[in-house]
Amino acid sequence: MDNPTPPPLAVRHLRKSFHGVRRVEDVTFTVGAGRVVGLLGPNGAGKTTSIRMLLGLVAADSGEALVLGKPYRALADPLRQIGAVLDAGGLHPGRTAREHLRIGAAQGRFAARRVDEVLETVGLAADAGRRIRDYSLGMRQRVAIATALLGEPRILVLDEPANGLDPAGIHWLKQYLRTFADGGGSVLLSSHMLSDVARIADDVVIIAGGRVRSALSLDEALASSGGDLEQYYLSLTGTDERAPHAAR
Known part of the structure; x- marks a missing residue:
């Protein structure tokens, strides 16, 4: 039996602590070919730490983060396979x-x-x-x-890429990422802008307190929330007063 083709991105049971404080606890999700995955969560939820472990910038305490079935550091030519945006402030x-x-x-x-x-x-x-x-x-x-x-690259990992963009820039970015994925590319997009993610994402992964609270297709997430992604997000991250126990 042939081995199945690995997904472009796979994060499995990642854990990471800093100075004895657990920041990421059992984070698991995948990004398939031709998919835009929105990685959502409040500040401090563990999104950026998970992305940095995926890109080999931070060592995981346990679990694995794979690009095309391999750790980032094992890729023969990583910059031709995966492009990343983490911080635009580092430019000379x-x-x-x-x-x-x-x-x-x-x-x-x-x-x-x-x-x-x-x-x-x-x-x-x-x-x-x-x-x-x-x-x-x-x-x-x-x-x-x-x-x-x-x-x-055929894979993009973008941490808050719309930060600072004007409306025209945000419109361009959404169109570009959607076209990129429709052409077979894979996108992992971390964002606080729920409405923009809802317009381009195929799947949404919601993280709070270092844990994945939901990993569903966008259609499934909307169906389970009466079509209101914001309300779904708020209930899962524990910031909705009407659902104070949802994130436990």
Whole structure:
């Protein structure tokens, strides 16, 4: 019997403590091909820590986080397989967007043409010669997204990618991610913006207190909540006064 093809992303029973305080407790979910998965939860829920373990930036105490069936660090050419946006604040302020991307392309051994291609994709071609110090937060976020796209990956992991984007930027991002997934790509999207996630996600994973409270298709989540994703989220994260025991 042939081994089944592993999902693009698989997180199984992850646990992580910092200074004796448990931050992630038994987090499990998968991201399939052609799917956008919204990773939802309040501040401190464990979303970013889970993502950092998936990307090999933080070692798990136990459990596993796999990309195409392997730990991130075991991938032969990870930047061509998975692109990530974690923090747009780490960009060098004295460089232009084009300079930043040229350095990224050289480090990843990507074709030089990819610099102009991704600048066009994220809508920064006209501003590529400006210093990043003069960019708005939303523009810096677009540079971070462009960097993640340099290697033409089929998996994207984005932690609050809409942070700082104006309405036009949010509209572009939603359209791009939906098109990316419809073409067979896989997206893990951490966000606080429930309404935007509801417009593009195929599945939603809700985390609170370091635990997964729900991992369902969006249709299933809406069906179980009378079509109100916000109310469903609030009840599971323990922030709905009408459902104080839902997160126990």
